[in-house]
Amino acid sequence: MRRISMFMCCGMLLLLSACNDATSPANAPPVTTPVTPQSRLSAAAQAGQVMFFDQTLSGSGKMSCATCHDPNSAYGPPNDLAVQLGGTSMTAAGTRAVPSLRYKSVTPPYADLLDNPDGITAPGPGGGFTWDGRVDTLAEQAAIPLLDPNEMANTDKATVVAHIKAGPYADLFRQAFGQQALENVDDAFANAGKALQAFQMEDISFHPNTSKFDLNAGNKIGGAFTPAEERGFRVFVDPNVGNCASCHYNGAGINGSSSLFTDFSIEAIGVPRNMAIPVNGDPTYMDMGVCGPLRKDHQPSAPHAADNFCGRFKSPTLRNVATRTVFFHNGIMHSLEQVIRFYNTRDTRPELWYPTEGGTPKNPPDPDFPTYGLIKTQYVGGQVQKYNDLPAEYIANIDPQMPLDGRPAGSATPMTEQNVTDLICFLKTLNDDYVPGKTPTAPECLK
Ligand code: HEC
Ligand code: HEC
Structure with a gap:
């Protein structure tokens, strides 16, 4: 658990005007993003x-x-x-999936026991690139x-x-x-x-630090959060609700700005297998992150041997995450809402995220069967293949923190509908190129 304050530090906010001179490459950043001459x-x-x-x-x-x-x-x-x-x-x-290259310059080198910036959580695998x-x-x-x-x-x-x-x-x-x-x-x-x-x-x-969050953290004009953004921030940090800050927050950011929105920890959260990746057509191929196959130095000593590193991937920065249309290491999710819904219902409704084996499709599905999941067909009976991208022997590596605390299927979700909406509003404040009075705010985020 960590305590953080929105107004912890301001430092210098670099609001350089865009200076795209004629010698810049063709595919140069958009004019609103400052570029160093x-x-x-x-x-x-x-x-x-x-x-x-x-x-x-x-x-x-x-x-x-x-x-x-x-x-x-x-x-x-x-x-x-x-x-x-x-x-x-x-x-x-x-x-x-391709990660953003923003806010990477202060990433610490990889360590099996990286100190957690909150100084409270036990050290664990973290740091490094990819x-x-x-x-x-x-x-x-x-x-x-x-x-x-x-x-x-x-x-x-x-x-x-x-x-x-x-x-x-x-x-x-x-x-x-x-x-x-x-x-x-x-x-x-x-x-x-x-x-x-x-x-x-x-x-x-x-690392332009031109988000609404940066204005807010620096007490700058135009940085005042709407009520929804403010509530969303509380969902983000509350250890009993979203608890996102426990992996996606560190103290100071670049140039004195606040947080990079990752603590560099490398965790297993059980992201579903993505059959849209050609290599996954081979059922014996499993991308298990730190324990391989791309990474070679933490592989199990023998097939199926115990290995605490299997299934772990880096907690990415959430800066600019609302501009993405592909999420997680295998790009299985395609909207921010879908990702948040996954965090909220991976355990309570796993059938929305992992395939069901042996059931019969229900046609038509119940009117309230959600359409936001990866699985669009409702089944009667059958067995949900939870954590289908990790061999059974490594499922114990999955982190039990909120909101993915392993609660039983059918129980209440960690976040309410309002929490989900508000959290997305807050995450949008992490987008760079925010121009007060010009960058539009979604209607649901104004309230
Ligand atoms: C074909 C697409 C592609 C191209 C071209 C590409 N990258 Fe990447 N990049 C990726 C993917 C995918 C990853 C994640 C790799 C992994 O996790 O193994 C990545 C990761 C990275 C990372 C690590 C980021 C992080 O969050 O840890 C850096 C830095 C990076 N690339 C820089 C570069 C540079 C510099 C070039 C040009 C020399 C380049 N990339 C070209 C797809 C690409
Ligand atoms: C236990 C640590 C942990 C907690 C708690 C956590 N995350 Fe994550 N998050 C991760 C890891 C690890 C990944 C990458 C997983 C992967 O790709 O396999 C990730 C990925 C993401 C991504 C995808 C980003 C991208 O660039 O693809 C988003 C968005 C995200 N998390 C948002 C949240 C939000 C919002 C919360 C709170 C509701 C939250 N996370 C809570 C560890 C955590």
């Missing part, structure tokens, strides 16, 4: 900026970092696909998409370096890393990662 970025970050948008850095010649991490979608995916298509012919499907925390720096992270056959699909490091050498920013790269910077392949490839890291660290478009 190129001249104020280090040479490494300037090189990284051009690389981030450079499609020639891919086997297909059609994919850059920005293809999946779109600056117009808070550096998250530009569409609602569970996984993106890449590879040399742009038809190879990935295995995980959904399973398997890389420790933004620089190392860049190597994954550059070489992944389903993503940018370069044959090897030398190919990447050859592209940089041939590109218009080769000189900028040498300016940043030395005249010989493109001669040794391993060094040059590592520096490419450092350039991309520098861009993500330095450019303010990755």
